[in-house]
Amino acid sequence: MAILKIAQMGNPVLRRPADLVPIKSIKSPILKKFIDDMIETMREYSGVGLAGPQVHESLQIVVIEAHENPRYPQTPTIPLAILINPAVEPLTDETDEDWEGCLSIPDIRGKVPRYREVRVRAHDREGKELDFSVKDFFARVIQHEHDHLQGILxxxxxxKLDTLTYMAEYQRYWTNQ
Ligand SMILES: [Zn+2]
Incomplete structure (x- = not known):
């Protein structure tokens, strides 16, 4: 496996809508290796999610996994999920505002409104169809990653941008760590 280079804000790949993955190619060795590399990269940089464009591949692939880590202490656990060509639909009008960060926008946090519950349809890495609903933190992470596939940060x-905070100040003023 390999650690992939992360595209940082300003790289045009982050602003392009990503291409759909042809279903027939999901189980190809190239894609299998790419997904393994994405997982490895997310873990290396303590991300809770990573989308194809963030590693310079304009493809609709998202990997998500969360457990307590230095970037996200006290984070709820999300088991490893691989979502290919995900469609995300809000199940409520209710939104929540909470802190987010992004490996493509290092050392910055800000409060972002997200739908509290969403329905997700996608394919997994075996090509199997997934259809499930998620709430709260998991729903937030999925909306963030799904946005990357549309070129949205x-x-x-x-x-408002008034919660935009550098990591050092975030840790100083906004966490109890
Ligand atoms: Zn991100």
Missing amino acids: FLDRMK
């Missing part, structure tokens, strides 16, 4: 979703 979390800054675009902030209602």
